[in-house]
Amino acid sequence: MRHWPLLLPLLTIAATAQTNTSARRAAGTVTGHVYCADTNTPARMASVQLERLEDVEDRGADRPYHYSGPPSGGVVQTAFDGGFTFSSVPPGSYYVVVSAPGYLSPRANGDEFDNAAPQPPAGQQPIVIPKVNVQADQTANIDVRLERGAAISGTVRFDDGGPASGVHVMVLHRRKDKWVLSNFTSVIVGGNMDTTDDLGRYRVSGLRDRDYLVMLQLSRTDLESRGARDAGLSGIERSMLRIYSGDTPHIGDAVPVKLGAGEEHSGADITIPLSKFHSISGVVTAAGDGHPINSGHLSIEDPRDKEAVVDAELGSDGTFHLEGVPEGTYTLYVRSPRDQQFQEVSVGNRQTITNEKTLHLYSDLEQTLKVEGDIPSLVLTVTEKSRQRAARSQ
Amino acid sequence: MLRSVLVVYSGDATRKSAAASFTLSPGEERTGEDITIPLSKLHTVSGVVTAARDGHPINAGNLALMSPEDKELVADAEISTDGTFQIEAVPEGSYILRILDAHDTMKGSGDKTTYRYGDLEQSLKIESDVPNLALAVPEMKQAVARTSH
Numbered sequence: 001m002r003h004w005p006l007l008l009p010l011l012t013i014a015a016t017a018q019t020n021t022s023a024r025r026a027a028g029t030v031t032g033h034v035y036c037a038d039t040n041t042p043a044r045m046a047s048v049q050l051e052r053l054e055d056v057e058d059r060g061a062d063r064p065y066h067y068s069g070p071p072s073g074g075v076v077q078t079a080f081d082g083g084f085t086f087s088s089v090p091p092g093s094y095y096v097v098v099s100a101p102g103y104l105s106p107r108a109n110g111d112e113f114d115n116a117a118p119q120p121p122a123g124q125q126p127i128v129i130p131k132v133n134v135q136a137d138q139t140a141n142i143d144v145r146l147e148r149g150a151a152i153s154g155t156v157r158f159d160d161g162g163p164a165s166g167v168h169v170m171v172l173h174r175r176k177d178k179w180v181l182s183n184f185t186s187v188i189v190g191g192n193m194d195t196t197d198d199l200g201r202y203r204v205s206g207l208r209d210r211d212y213l214v215m216l217q218l219s220r221t222d223l224e225s226r227g228a229r230d231a232g233l234s235g236i237e238r239s240m241l242r243i244y245s246g247d248t249p250h251i252g253d254a255v256p257v258k259l260g261a262g263e264e265h266s267g268a269d270i271t272i273p274l275s276k277f278h279s280i281s282g283v284v285t286a287a288g289d290g291h292p293i294n295s296g297h298l299s300i301e302d303p304r305d306k307e308a309v310v311d312a313e314l315g316s317d318g319t320f321h322l323e324g325v326p327e328g329t330y331t332l333y334v335r336s337p338r339d340q341q342f343q344e345v346s347v348g349n350r351q352t353i354t355n356e357k358t359l360h361l362y363s364d365l366e367q368t369l370k371v372e373g374d375i376p377s378l379v380l381t382v383t384e385k386s387r388q389r390a391a392r393s394q
Numbered sequence: 395m396l397r398s399v400l401v402v403y404s405g406d407a408t409r410k411s412a413a414a415s416f417t418l419s420p421g422e423e424r425t426g427e428d429i430t431i432p433l434s435k436l437h438t439v440s441g442v443v444t445a446a447r448d449g450h451p452i453n454a455g456n457l458a459l460m461s462p463e464d465k466e467l468v469a470d471a472e473i474s475t476d477g478t479f480q481i482e483a484v485p486e487g488s489y490i491l492r493i494l495d496a497h498d499t500m501k502g503s504g505d506k507t508t509y510r511y512g513d514l515e516q517s518l519k520i521e522s523d524v525p526n527l528a529l530a531v532p533e534m535k536q537a538v539a540r541t542s543h
Binding site for chain 2: 077079080
């Protein structure tokens with residue numbers, strides 16, 4: 001991977017040459033079979049993709065050897081006998097990346113390749129990705145055996161006992177000192193999130209043996225009419241809750257689940273502590289005359305990790321409404337508070353644009369906020385930054 | 395590219411007429427409605443399509459397998475440029491095989507149709523893989539097969 005800068009111009013030349021002559025002439029074929037190691041049966045309808053070695057990108061320590069973009073050799077699905085064929089593959093070296101639901105795949109775990117990275121993270125077995133060399137007018141054969149991964153399952157309920165359906169379920173594993181998303185999937189097999197069914201049940205499979213956190217995400221989104229008849233709808237996210245295994249909204253308090261190799265870990269139930277989520281409403285006003293501030297950004301951040309728990313833009317009347325704030329002590333910020341003048345200017349026939357003009361700028365506000373219950377009328381005061389008229393913006 | 399489509403009904407049936415139906419009562423939680431995909435009863439049908447007149451391979455057209463009971467399409471395929479065809483994952487059973495729109499095309503000049511053939515319909519019993527099915531398409535029923543674009 002070190003010789004990236006050198007290879008790049010060569011590849012460009014090769015690609016240009018191919019389009020000028022017959023593209024088919026130089027192609028090769030890749031065939032093979034995929035088997036499930038645990039049952040010794042063919043892996044049927046599995047996804048097989050050929051990723052050109054040169055296209056595997058070195059993103060440094062955070063996510064080494066990540067492949068981005070469509071697999072240039074193509075994607076095929078295995079037949080009922082587990083067999084697959086790629087015809088007309090441009091010559092070159094490729095990773096053969098196979099994924100099937102429930103089985104370990106480098107693509108399903110957000111992991112780095114060992115082929116390129118000789119030292120996998122401490123305590124982890126490398127996943128070896130087979131490579132194939134494609135030559136013009138020749139057939140390369142490769143068989144792949146898939147190992148069954150571990151799975152975690154359970155039921156998500158609200159704290160009044162009701163099932164939580166349609167909740168996004170993600171699993172995270174530790175990379176260095178951070179928890180990162182694990183359940184990425186391939187081009188053909190599904191998206192990268194699972195949702196709970198009507199009874200609140202979830203199951204995430206194809207996982208490597210290690211510690212995981214389960215993360216639930218509940219978002220409530222409305223589609224509102226824009227007012228005019230043909231203006232369409234605009235989506236507004238009303239609230240977004242995150243809950244981790246251990247029934248907690250704080251990742252720092254989450255309880256990891258340890259999965260053994262191929263373990264079926266059931267009963268990992270999670271309760272969403274709705275009674276510990278609160279709403280905060282209020283208004284931002286100017287210190288001098290108490291008039292509402294009609295523009296600015298409000299956010300509530302966890303002082304431990306500086307992550308925003310909720311945030312909102314101020315309404316044109318200076319008010320704000322935040323939902324789904326878990327109990328706790330936070331730092332509240334009001335950023336870029338300003339008096340903004342909105343002016344509708346007509347441009348041509350029946351068309352108007354909104355001109356925005358900043359009249360006064362105020363200093364950012366930072367204060368500690370303890371949330372133990374709903375806060376219905378929080379009054380925040382900001383002081384003017386300077387007497388002079390602010391320069392016209394936007 | 396769609397390689398194959400297989401339809402399986404409750405009762406492990408590959409035909410609707412052989413499917414086992416069940417009744418749900420209001421709010422019932424019905425479990426155990428398991429379905430086995432009968433892989434051992436799926437076969438591959440392949441062969442070549444030629445002109446009955448002189449035996450040359452036909453390089454364009456469509457093949458369809460239909461169930462004889464309800465004329466429902468079970469599987470279909472296109473004839474390759476060398477006259478061969480392959481249909482994967484065909485369940486065991488009796489079929490009506492039909493060749494439609496068989497024609498000769500001239501290579502290169504935008505796949506120009508040079509000659510059209512009549513349709514072929516015959517019954518076909520599939521009990522295992524059918525590897526070398528030779529099919530010959532007749533002349534058009536009309537006195538002269540007209541050349542069109």
